[in-house]
């Protein structure tokens with residue numbers, strides 16, 4: 332049964348046009364007004380920029396607040412860079428010149444990007460507080476004692492972990508009457524928080540929003556990162572063999588998983604939502620333990636980000652918006668790290684607010700604003716095959732939960748067939764697949780181990796091909812094409828496809844290049860004229876452009892507008908001042 336969500340006022344018209352619809356859910360007027368009021372106030376706020384004096388005042392206040400917590404319990408004067416000197420300094424590296432420097436955690440850690448002109452090589456240096464021998468001794472001492480304290484004492488779940496840790500350190504300094512100056516104190520606190528609460532040595536990298544991936548390929552070799560501006564760069568972080576083993580074990584523990592020589596390979600999600608793949612020891616990777624982290628972005632990417640970055644055009648997004656709202660199924664295909672999952676998550680904001688959604692993933696990556704959503708994650712076996720729950724199991728279970736929208740993280744195996752069966756029986760599905768082209772997608776779907784029969788592939792509506800590519804010498808992510816599956820040619824038995832949008836790499840533009848069967852279907856289904864369809868596309872494009880222009884990219888606000896539009900289109904347009 333399909334559910335439709337409409338506001339009361341438009342219900343009469345809706346019932347007349349859709350006599351077969353069994354259930355109509357009414358949406359509260361207040362929700363619409365609230366979402367809109369938030370957007371309007373955000374626009375106003377952005378337009379009313381703070382003067383430099385106010386900004387400085389705000390900053391000072393923030394800093395003071397932070398230091399207040401740090402000093403709780405003992406007397407330490409606030410850190411003042413002019414009086415106490417810098418906490419971290421960047422050592423020089425022969426042959427390299429610094430080209431950029433930025434804070435990772437002010438005033439403790441910063442990144443400096445070094446460049447060697449002769450070798451055309453970049454380095455990413457993490458610079459943290461340097462410790463003299465005395466400070467090192469204090470750090471070791473406190474660390475050891477802290478371990479005992481933390482094991483013995485219960486953690487209060489209602490108090491911030493960092494605050495509790497700092498209090499414990501302060502208590503120790505008091506009890507043992509350690510005489511330390513403010514600089515040493517702040518450095519010690521930095522390392523304690525870094526190691527006990529965050530990710531130890533990797534913390535600065537985890538804090539850098541410009542880093543997409545972090546990979547450690549073994550001991551004794553630098554950790555590599557994929558930096559948004561400098562691509563693959565090596566860092567000054569290196570693990571020793573034993574240190575790396577215990578680090579990987581602790582990462583597994585942090586993710587609630589178990590890694591051992593018997594089961595040396597684990598996929599997991601870190602507490603902050605980052606995806607991690609790790610191996611332990613030399614069983615499967617000859618150069619010792621390894622890990623690769625796909626970092627989670629604090630702020631989910633919305634269709635507005637993708638428009639602003641040029642990955643999709645506003646017209647393409649308007650097209651996807653209409654298609655998604657009208658239950659068209661999609662697959663995002665592309666190479667590794669081409670942005671498939673990100674795009675899939677972003678366009679999921681177009682799913683009607685109260686629709687029932689089930690998502691299925693190996694590691695949790697998706698984040699939706701919808702409340703009627705069951706996020707499911709596969710589970711590894713305990714021993715042999717016992718207790719294993721794979722995508723196929725989850726998908727079969729999902730179908731019994733009567734979802735309207737099914738999101739599958741990535742299809743690789745037999746679950747794909749079930750997914751296509753779900754599509755054929757009226758569910759709308761979104762998924763990602765590793766393939767570089769439309770023919771590549773079809774080839775992968777039809778052949779082992781996926782094996783979807785060709786007539787079933789017809790149930791899929793749209794394929795988006797995404798790639799990391801170059802434009803004007805810059806590395807970018809682009810949606811290369813949006814192609815629809817039209818039908819199966821009755822004579823040749825070939826699948827007919829039609830490319831609706833294509834990216835022009837020379838001009839870096841997305842163009843509508845073909846007819847859309849999906850839009851044609853929607854038009855018929857909704858009883859729209861061609862003019863009405865064009866009008867609908869146009870209005871949505873304008874809303875998306877308005878949000879992009881005003882820099883409203885925040886996930887809650889964007890979904891607020893989208894959902895409000897689904898209920899009260901005219902009101903949204905009026906409030907946003909769009910014709």
Ligand SMILES: Nc1ncnc2c1ncn2[C@@H]1O[C@H](COP(=O)(O)OP(=O)(O)OP(=O)(O)O)[C@@H](O)[C@H]1O
Pocket residue numbers: 542543544625626628637640642665666667668669670671672673674763808809
């Ligand atoms: N359109 C985009 N523009 C810029 N950066 C992007 C874009 N899409 C994704 N990213 C960034 O690229 C990285 C990889 O994205 P994502 O995880 O979506 O890729 P993927 O294709 O699903 O990768 P995988 O094949 O590993 O599953 C992330 O750090 C993400 O923030």
Ligand SMILES: [Mg+2]
Pocket residue numbers: 671672673741763
């Ligand atoms: Mg992915």
